[in-house]
Amino acid sequence: MTRTASCSCGALTAVCEGEPVRVSVCHCLACQQRTGSAFGVQARFDADKVTLVGPRSNFSRTGDGGMTAIFDFCPSCGSTITWRFPESPEAIAVAVGAFADPTFPPPVRAVYEERTHPWVTLTGIEIHEF
Numbered sequence: 754m755t756r757t758a759s760c761s762c763g764a765l766t767a768v769c770e771g772e773p774v775r776v777s778v779c780h781c782l783a784c785q786q787r788t789g790s791a792f793g794v795q796a797r798f799d800a801d802k803v804t805l806v807g808p809r810s811n812f813s814r815t816g817d818g819g820m821t822a823i824f825d826f827c828p829s830c831g832s833t834i835t836w837r838f839p840e841s842p843e844a845i846a847v848a849v850g851a852f853a854d855p856t857f858p859p860p861v862r863a864v865y866e867e868r869t870h871p872w873v874t875l876t877g878i879e880i881h882e883f
Contacts, residue, residue: 758851760832765807767834769798777862780869781817791870795846803845
């Protein structure tokens with residue numbers, strides 16, 4: 754199976770082969786700021802299964818748990834499409850919303866639950882403590 758994620762303007766895409774290794778939700782404050790939402794949702798793929806096409810910029814940010822992430826985003830519209838962790842070069846995370854596919858596999862794991870907005874309710878998700 755091939756899925757394609759794209760930025761809002763369509764200039765930057767991530768072509769992903771196969772099924773994601775894991776789909777998860779992150780409630781950390783850094784993800785809330787990055788997405789402008791109450792949480793971020795990511796699909797992790799093997800890095801060799803993802804091909805980025807189009808212009809991109811990136812920035813690095815150290816998250817709440819101390820791990821640094823490198824975010825790839827469209828220089829035109831600013832949408833974050835992928836991010837990777839130098840500590841785990843074998844994996845790449847793709848923003849689930851960038852697939853614009855309501856049938857995308859649901860998240861099975863959540864992190865930073867202690868920062869969840871009180872009105873957010875997610876079911877059937879494993880809670881992972883750091």
